[in-house]
Amino acid sequence: MPELPDVEVLKKYMDSTSLHHHIKNIEVEDERVLHDNSVRRFINETVGRMFEKTSRHGKYLFIGLNNEHLIYFHFGMTGDLKYYKQEDKQPEYGRVFFRFSNDYTLAYISKRLLGEVGRLESVPGFIEERDLGMDALDISLEDFRDVIRGRRGAVKSFLMNQKRLAGIGNIYADEILFQAHIHPETDVRRLSPEKVKKLFQKMKTVLKKTIESGADPERFPKSYIIPHRTKDGKCPRCRGKIKKIKVNGRSAYYCPECQSKK
């Protein structure tokens, strides 16, 4: 779930549910999601305040409080948010619970505990600290060309490297490369200027389209490969067999027919 489009959808979800409610209480069910953050400080700075506004950079969601403090959510591979009425059934794997004065709760959910919740001083400082590249949805073609210039290695690894470009993960990288008809192992140095432009454009349209679809694969266009990323998957374009390989230790699904040789 938690790549750029998913996080953007979670941002909208927070915006429409969790802003401007007095936070009565916070329960940290599993302190491991706070990593190096002080649990006490996190709670002290947040309880009694309200979530005011959200922003996103790559796969990080930032929430500004009405006391100038900021917190962040990162969702790892299995993170999610759930806003629900107190008396409703508590979601599974909830790790941090924000109890609002309207008797609703926002739960930060993380099955595998690979995500992270914490506080920060400033968003630009945080981005700098973590050495995050420009957000994939914001970046211009010019900057995209700059970031790719002088690099080498598999294009898929490049797309997924958060230091170069923030927001794209394993699933959407496969989709972008499929739409751009580029083999995932293609060395970025071998991409013509036209191919780079195409890659850039497909990156934008895939991200925008999947956000519009609520990051729900069932609502993605019929031409998308994501729902076919399975054993025995068929290419939605040529009906050929989808191939699975490893790129940088992660499984890459692609169509050997449509995504020509490296």
Add this chain to the structure above:
DNA sequence: AGTACCACCTGACGGC
């Protein structure tokens, strides 16, 4: 600089 491998975690699934 890029890649390979390990670690952090837990759960789902297929094979025996």
Add this chain to the structure above:
DNA sequence: TGCCGTCAGGTGGTAC
């Protein structure tokens, strides 16, 4: 039924 290996949409550290 139960155990085991493998895999899963992420990231950080290390070694080469």
